[in-house]
Amino acid sequence: MNLLQALFFPPEQPGGVSSMIPYLQERFRSSRWEMELFWLPKRIRGKGSDEIVFETFDWTPYGESPVVQKYIQTYRDYLWWTKLRLNKRYDLIHAHHPIAGLAMKKVFPDVPLVQTVHSSYERELILNGKIAENGLEHQFLTKIYRELEYVSDRLMTVSQSFADYMSHYTNDPSRIQIIPNGFDEKRFKPVAHENAVPQLVTVTRLVPAKGLDILFKACAELKKRGHEYVLHIIGDGPFRAELENLAISLGIYNETIFYGYTLHPEEFMPFFDIFVLPSRAEAFGSVFAEAALSCLALVGTDVGGIPEQIEDGVNGLLVKPDDVDALADALEKVITDPAYRYELSRSAWDKAKNLYSLTRIANELKKTYLQLQTDRKG
Known part of the structure; x- marks a missing residue:
């Protein structure tokens, strides 16, 4: 199976994703699996110009917010970079950031998408005093969860607590799968x-x-x-x-x-x-x-x-x-x-x-990937 792990930050960026994904390649190294990592370099800013349309809501009423504008432009940049750099076929894409998943589904609409949500951008912005609770930015960012549910073949997160949080913003919370981060x-x-x-x-x-x-x-x-x-x-x-x-x-x-x-x-x-x-x-x-x-x-x-x-x-x-x-x-x-x-x-x-051993988590991911492949064939 030819896999793409779609990150947002480069692998050396601190955080849970970088603690796991780069080390997964060793666990997947075999004749059966091929894994590639992809991310948006920090130098890529202001390049994209695609019209952005979401399937589950209209983002334009929130567009007066600079935070929303930045999010949309980053989405455009990720789309631009993806189209420029990726031109091979993948059997499955696993995205680890909402923008990564949304962009991948636009560029590869027929490839199964696994989307893991690792954290709450809106909660961090609220706690850091950057946006107001229930303001335009908060409303926009929480609507992204429903969009991810719509475009993903499998929606995942890293804890029961966060699955409960996401359930308020999705149509079918029972679809949310929990696989915690793993560590080598x-x-x-x-x-x-x-x-x-x-x-x-x-x-x-x-x-x-x-x-x-x-x-x-x-x-x-x-x-x-x-x-x-x-x-x-x-x-x-x-x-x-x-x-x-x-x-x-x-x-x-x-x-x-x-x-x-x-x-x-x-x-x-x-x-x-x-x-x-x-x-x-x-x-x-x-x-x-x-x-x-x-x-x-x-x-x-x-x-x-x-x-x-x-x-x-x-x-x-x-x-x-x-x-x-x-x-x-x-x-x-x-x-x-x-x-x-x-x-x-x-x-x-x-x-x-x-x-939380990486071996255990890698095995859980392999089961998920193979099940999705089986479901598609069935």
Whole structure:
């Protein structure tokens, strides 16, 4: 079977898709399977000029919004690049971004399309203060889910939580299939180590939706309680300067290290002790699985797909979002009790290895692809 994996961002872009798709090629390498990756280069902007028509709604009433205009132009650019670069036949296309899936169906209308929705662009924009809830942009972006349902042969997402979210915007929620992201176990090598001072780490884009302001305030509370720690921030984004100023104002700048963007954080993640990310929204939260495979203790929020990975008190700790005191209390538990921390990290490692191994997820995808091929022939 000749497969095309259609991404939006290039494979080196941080995020759950890039943690999985490039490594799938090895799992599919055989005489039976051929897999190609495709994405829109960052330099391709403002090239497309196709008229955009959706099958399930009229987008033009939302066109006065700059956010919607940018989305439509990006769709045009993806169409332009696809037509320019792809001229071979595929047996199946698996898209990992709405724009990628919509463009592929326009260019290859007779090829079966599997569409995975990995996250909610509209929720991130709302939480980051870029658009208003129920505004033009929110209405437009949620209508895209129905369009994806219409054009896809199989609509998928990465967690039950996000499937429930999408169900409000689709006609037949029972069609939504759940396959979580998978991770190449060989990339994650837990390392036996002892740190005299507990090392906290987070790996994320620095935007308000990730709740790092809450983390900083919780760390200030830990310092007030007399606990030693170091907080490592891996990632970059528009919120960085504000976070650096917040660390200074809270008196925790000396305990906080900003690394910026790092391509392969899993290479040194095993040397830390505790992974913490108090997100305000997550469709799945791939970085929790990556931290679990690195054998770190997990502390997260009870939102989105995170509680599907973390059972509170069993393989990590969960707190409500935006609760500084609860987050400080959870971190205090794992900072002050190394034995408990180790117990949580081992349980997290066991679960992640069993449920999120790339081999297991690749096998699930193969079943889906072959079933679609069978259905088409039948």
